[in-house]
Amino acid sequence: MSNPESFIDEVSEEVRRDKLYAAMRRYGWIGVVAVVGIVGGAAYNEWQKATSRTAAEALGDSVLAAISVEDPAARAEAIAAVAADGDTAAVLNLLSAAEAEGEAGRPTLEAVAADTTLSRLYRDLAALKLVLMPGAGDADARIAVLEPLATAGAPYRLLAEEQLALAYLDKGETQEALDRLQQIWLDEQSTTALRRRANELIIALGGTPDAA
Template sequence: MSETDSFIDEVTEEVRRDRLFALMRKYGWIGIVAVLAIVGGAAFNEWQKAKVRAASEGFGDSILAAMESDDAGAALAAIEGVEGAQRAALLQIMIAGEAQKAGKPAEAAAALASVAQDASLPRSLRDLAQLKAVMLGDAAMDAFARAAALEQLAAPGAPYRPLAMEQQALAALAAGDRDGAISLSKQILDEAGATPGLQQRATELMVALGADPAAE
């Protein structure tokens, strides 16, 4: 390579280097901002996760402390500052359970109604509250309202369909409809979502009514 070519290459390289430095001086801040944004975003996400975890742990600790107290119902009702609609709904369901144990069905029904009627909550929570309200009996709703509620809760695809069907079977039995109770119990045995405990109760009900659970 001649000295002229070598000189041209050196000049070209120097020009490239100067242009690169110029670009870095002009646009380098964009890369710095991008790095800071990535690091800051990661830190914010970790902070958010830690905040949610702390809130969940605090809620759980409050529930455990309340359940271990002498008056669990009053202790649960005294819990304040619950973050999140779903946690608040779970608290109301637990309050209802304690009210029922204490022989206060009206209070239990009111707590459950506040959850069942909240359209912003997931269906699973609303249906759970509705099912528990049905199981309160006349204290929560009359027979017609219970039948209508169970019809919805036992619809195909409903989250608590097998349990609602069990309540329908018991309601049929209470109304003197032996065949209806047997038919519903048989359907429960065929339900994919029925738990072993529920299947056992359905079997026992059929046997008590003189039906053969194994019969087609």
């Protein structure tokens, strides 16, 4: 019985082998595609990283070259000429506006403040800088700009509160100004410098810094 059993085993093995080869011929391409996909994806990922790194280095070199220009007006123009988009462009525009003399930077700040595609961090900063510029308008105009900047969660909330206090002082509304300054004094997020300025103004206006 051993020979027949051995023969049957050999036949069964051949059948299994034939089925395996048939399956490989039929579905083997799936494995090849998977390998090519993995290798290709890794290569593309590395290429993308290298491209991004090269672009970032080129941008950094351009910014360094621009801010190294000695003349302020020429430096502002050089910064504005650096090619960028999105929030990176907003940062460059803010730098350019800071270098511009007089009213030259106002249009750039207005454009950044009005661009809703940018992060609020940069839009609010541009709006705050506009309020701080000479000729920013009367107290009511400044208050209209500052109120949204002083809402909960706003990135420059406390700085906006300080400017609101000054605007209300310009209107002669001393108590409103004191209330704003007290909020700054009592706020745990106030910096030492900001709290000191609020303290000095409260005392100058006849108030008590530790009053709730």
